[in-house]
């Protein structure tokens with residue numbers, strides 16, 4: 001596990017994002033209501049630069065003839081074919097198994113750190129090999 005510092009938190013105000021390059025990976029860092037999230041700038045459908053898509057919300061599950069808008073500014077929509085992903089988790093809205101990679105973010109002394117790699121203290125399980 002390595003923490004890569006990519007800039008100052010103050011440079012990404014609430015409701016905005018920035019793409020950064022970390023070890024050859026393009027990563028989008030988003031500030032959602034004061035919390036920072038990082039996702040791979042790559043759509044698993046056909047490889048578009050996901051973070052070029054608009055940030056929006058979505059319609060939540062609801063009863064028939066009921067429309068409830070939610071997750072405002074927490075969703076990014078792929079610019080090529082419109083697949084939508086939850087910025088907080090990297091999961092697509094239509095199938096949680098389809099996802100772009102998300103990375104833990106640490107704020108240390110005002111700097112944004114993106115954690116990449118397996119935590120060596122975590123036990124190795126079959127899905128982490």
Ligand code: FES
Nearest residue numbers: 043045046078081
């Ligand atoms: S490349 Fe993203 S939805 Fe097709």
